Amino acid sequence: MTPFSYARADDVPGAIALAVATPDAKYLGGGTNLVDLMRETIERPAALVDVTGLSREITVGADGGVVIGAGVTNTALAADRTIRTHYPMLSRAILAGASAQIRNVATVGGNLLQRTRCGYFYDDAARCNKREPGAGCDAIDGFNRIHAILGASPSCVATHPSDMCVALAALDAQVRVAGPDGERTIALVDLHRLPGGSPERDTVLDPGELVVAVELPALPFAAHSTYRKVRDRASYAFALISVAAGIELENGAIKDVRIALGGVAHKPWRAFKAEAALRGQAPSEANVRAAAELELADAAGLRDNGFKIELAKRAIVATLAELSGEQA
Known part of the structure; x- marks a missing residue:
């Protein structure tokens, strides 16, 4: 594992300041994906900014919509009475993913930003444009049983691994992010990118931007x-x-x-x-x-x-x- 510095943020502005201060910094939520990638030296952040203590509330608005803090664990979200009653697809999607131990630690923000589980991405002996832009994609002619059938490109045929995000896409979720230039809201369906010619970019987030919350509208269906x-x-x-x-x-x-x-x-x-x-x-x-x-x-x-x-x-x-x- 590549050496890195570590700092725990006290609030969102502090987290952003810490991330901006160190090039190649990464935000650390539950770490269930990021730490794996660091062990495999696929991710090599110079610094980790721990945001696990931030944004951990689930609140219901006057209009019946729900705001989910990015630091809420997958277990807490799946078990929440409002989510189970009014958004059962989301609860069921979370319970269908990973193990109970991982769900106890994994966060909503981390789930949104997890990277593909393509075996060639994890294998540093394989060619992978997502891991090393311009290297090629061994999955195209390799064992590709789990790979993409929609939106793929000659550069990448990997799939997004999240169950939770599929439900959020169906629920018209909005993702609230904060960064050096202020806050903005991104539709969940627009947060993740198709690979095109630059599969190394998973999302439309700019450097230093932090997922703060996910908003669910009140939907009759x-x-x-x-x-x-x-x-x-x-x-x-x-x-x-x-x-x-x-x-x-x-x-x-x-x-x-x-x-x-x-x-x-x-x-x-x-x-x-x-x-x-x-x-x-x-x-x-x-x-x-x-x-x-x-x-x-x-x-x-x-x-x-x-x-x-x-x-x-x-x-x-x-x-x-x-x-x-x-x-x-």
Whole structure:
């Protein structure tokens, strides 16, 4: 592990000042991903700014929306009564990810910013443009069963590993960040980048910016939502395909719907095309299948992961059938 300095921040302005003072500084939340990467010398920060004591509250606004501090642990968020009642897809997504021990330590901010779990990214003997820009991508012609089928590029076919972020994408979450130039709010669907020609950049955050909170709007459909994860084993495995979905029916037709996919792209994938196709339609298997076909029309498989295209379509159909049946 490369030597580094350590400082614990007392507040958000202090954290930003500490980070700006040292080039190549990183914010430390739970450390469940960052410390792993440091041990493997994939990440080599010159300094760590500990922000674990900041932003640890979950508050409900007058409009019914929720503000989640970036320092809230995954366990605390999943167990929160408001989240379980009004945003069940989020609670279920968190419980589907990692182990209980990791969820006890991992934070909301850290979950948003975790890096891909592509095996070639972690293997310093492999070529990886995300780890070393311009080196090439061994995953494209290698073992790529878990890799992207949407939004990939010749530079990178890695997928985003988070379950929580898939639910947040479906919930129209907003991410509040603070940095040297002040505060701004970024839609969760815009926070993470597709790889393009610079896969080493995971997000649109600027140097020194710190995730402070995640805001969830009050959404009528959100209380009737779920999260489905398809994986190789029942626990502690990353998604081959996951679906976060919520639906609101009125007079037998879909009044509103949200769908996001995990395990398919470099970022949580909001299924805007499928949503638009389904609004106003009956929630029949044929209609949902047609919407899924539309969403996956541009999907492209690699040697080992072509099965994920059909799997994603079936997962969308099964998830919406479950939600529609509960409302019937």
